[in-house]
Amino acid sequence: xxYEMIEVRTEAGKVGIVTLNRPKQMNALNNQLMDEMGAAxxxxxxxxxxxxxxxxxxxxxxxxxxxxxxxxTYSFADVYKGDYITRNWETIRSIRKPVIxxxxxxxxxxxxxxxMMCDFIIAADNARFGQPEIKLGIIPGAGGTxxxxxxxxxxxxxxxxxxxxxxxxxxxxRGGLVxxxxxxxxxxxxxxxxxxxxxxxxxxxxxAAKESINRSFESGLSDGVxxxxxxxxxxxxxxxxxxxxxxxxxxxxxxxxxx
Ligand code: DAK
Numbered sequence: 702x703x704y705e706m707i708e709v710r711t712e713a714g715k716v717g718i719v720t721l722n723r724p725k726q727m728n729a730l731n732n733q734l735m736d737e738m739g740a741a742x743x744x745x746x747x748x749x750x751x752x753x754x755x756x757x758x759x760x761x762x763x764x765x766x767x768x769x770x771x772x773x774t775y776s777f778a779d780v781y782k783g784d785y786i787t788r789n790w791e792t793i794r795s796i797r798k799p800v801i802x803x804x805x806x807x808x809x810x811x812x813x814x815x816x817m818m819c820d821f822i823i824a825a826d827n828a829r830f831g832q833p834e835i836k837l838g839i840i841p842g843a844g845g846t847x848x849x850x851x852x853x854x855x856x857x858x859x860x861x862x863x864x865x866x867x868x869x870x871x872x873x874x875r876g877g878l879v880x881x882x883x884x885x886x887x888x889x890x891x892x893x894x895x896x897x898x899x900x901x902x903x904x905x906x907x908x909a910a911k912e913s914i915n916r917s918f919e920s921g922l923s924d925g926v927x928x929x930x931x932x933x934x935x936x937x938x939x940x941x942x943x944x945x946x947x948x949x950x951x952x953x954x955x956x957x958x959x960x
Pocket of ligand 1: 766809
């Protein structure tokens with residue numbers, strides 16, 4: 702597939718990188734961009750050589766939200782019948798390998814929601830997060846009212862969604878939305894370092910960890926712990942578990958085969 706609104710590349714043959722590329726529109730997210738991103742991530746997910754993905758934007762903007770110009774004339778019939786958001790925005794949730802959001806600049810509205818759909822967010826020190834939809838007469842529509850309070854708690858989520866204000870990277874890290882904040886010029890280096898580290902672990906264990914942590918948002922504690930326990934037990938059937946533990950016992954570096 703030829704991409705027009707994203708750039709796609711790999712690093713070290715094992716990290717798949719998707720860069721949102723609508724600079725004049727601050728990477729505003731429209732249907733074509735979301736279709737392209739979904740296709741690129743699915744292709745990486747299906748590629749045996751790829752162990753981790755990074756979604757990133759420009760220095761100025763990760764993404765300034767859904768494309769307001771494109772949305773402005775939508776009717777209820779358009780968004781309902783077209784299954785707006787669900788049809789292509791949710792593709793990222795079906796990706797089984799880890800997806801890191803490397804965020805610099807604005808991550809607003811749908812941009813903040815896209816970052817939250819990734820597995821974790823590494824932010825540059827110039828990143829600014831917000832859900833300003835209230836200023837447009839709407840509310841967050843791609844999971845913001847659900848994922849933001851799970852990340853930062855009710856008080857901060859209400860504050861952000863009701864006032865439309867932005868929070869900077871430090872506040873986002875303090876609140877728990879962001880896992881690390883790094884200087885802008887170190888953002889990709891840090892995200893790549895994390896991705897390469899993940900690629901070197903057992904891909905089965907990595908996917909199982911992602912699946913289990915995501916389950917914690919969908920179930921009660923005892924069901925979630927039982928889910929984790931069953932997957933934990935199952936990992937003892939893998940070659941990688943034997944390799945990882947043998948390598949530790951024999952004081953050597955593990956060579957995982959992802960089997
Ligand atoms: N959409 C389209 N164009 C955008 C945009 C956006 N979200 N954000 C920025 N741009 C465009 C600007 O129009 C401008 O274009 P030109 O005038 O140059 O043609 C260009 O990017 C540069 O922007 P500014 O001139 O405004 O640059 P500044 O540095 O002054 O300000 C800003 C940057 C990011 C603070 C500002 O542009 C801004 O406030 N942008 C809007 C942010 C925003 O409101 N984001 C939330 C969008 S609403 C739904 C589900 C989900 C959603 C909706 C419905 N349903 C289920 C129905 C999601 C909604 C959203 O995400």
